[in-house]
Amino acid sequence: MSYIYIVAIKLEDHSYLETLESFIFSTFHLKTRRRELKINLDDAFDTNRVQYNSSLILRQLITKPPLNAEKILGVLDVDLFIPILTFVFGEAQLKGIGAVVSTHRLHNRFYGLPENTEVTTDRLLKEAVHELGHTFGLIHCLQPKCVMNSSTYVENIDQKSAEFCPLCQKSMKVEKNGPVNRMREFFSLGRDK
Numbered sequence: 001m002s003y004i005y006i007v008a009i010k011l012e013d014h015s016y017l018e019t020l021e022s023f024i025f026s027t028f029h030l031k032t033r034r035r036e037l038k039i040n041l042d043d044a045f046d047t048n049r050v051q052y053n054s055s056l057i058l059r060q061l062i063t064k065p066p067l068n069a070e071k072i073l074g075v076l077d078v079d080l081f082i083p084i085l086t087f088v089f090g091e092a093q094l095k096g097i098g099a100v101v102s103t104h105r106l107h108n109r110f111y112g113l114p115e116n117t118e119v120t121t122d123r124l125l126k127e128a129v130h131e132l133g134h135t136f137g138l139i140h141c142l143q144p145k146c147v148m149n150s151s152t153y154v155e156n157i158d159q160k161s162a163e164f165c166p167l168c169q170k171s172m173k174v175e176k177n178g179p180v181n182r183m184r185e186f187f188s189l190g191r192d193k
């Protein structure tokens with residue numbers, strides 16, 4: 001059995017995590033587990049930008065992953081960046097094991113609007129599925145409603161759905177049913193499809 005591990009790296013409000021976990025399960029058909037992991041955020045802090053370098057966080061997140069980890073998703077609430085962009089909602093390793101996502105710019109209050117937990121949760125689900133999609137080998141999709149459509153601004157997140165379009169869904173299947181997983185499926189179901 002392999003799991004998608006969820007690491008709350010630095011998160012004041014943990015109330016999103018339960019919804020996030022059940023949504024991840026229904027999307028990827030992989031069980032989730034929470035993992036405590038000490039990540040030194042100071043190492044990723046850029047004093048000039050007053051933001052955190054997501055690549056440096058990701059690097060710490062994927063060191064010594066549990067043996068049964070299919071993926072590891074770090075969730076936090078600080079402002080993330082990568083050097084070429086002013087900010088990012090998250091970052092993932094393409095076809096890798098790790099992804100991080102931040103709620104920082106997903107809150108309405110960040111944009112001076114009244115806070116709405118439902119809206120924040122909805123955005124977090126989309127961004128988490130998007131970043132995990134990258135770890136399963138998916139690249140950005142041009143379908144406006146597809147969750148793999150790239151989001152530059154929070155409005156873009158609101159415009160897309162939390163689902164993969166049929167084409168991305170198909171690529172996901174191919175990726176997940178690669179040689180290793182096919183073998184795993186063979187043994188667990190007793191037959192290959």
Ligand SMILES: [Zn+2]
Nearest residue numbers: 130134140150
């Ligand atoms: Zn992306």
Ligand SMILES: [Zn+2]
Nearest residue numbers: 141146165168
């Ligand atoms: Zn798509």
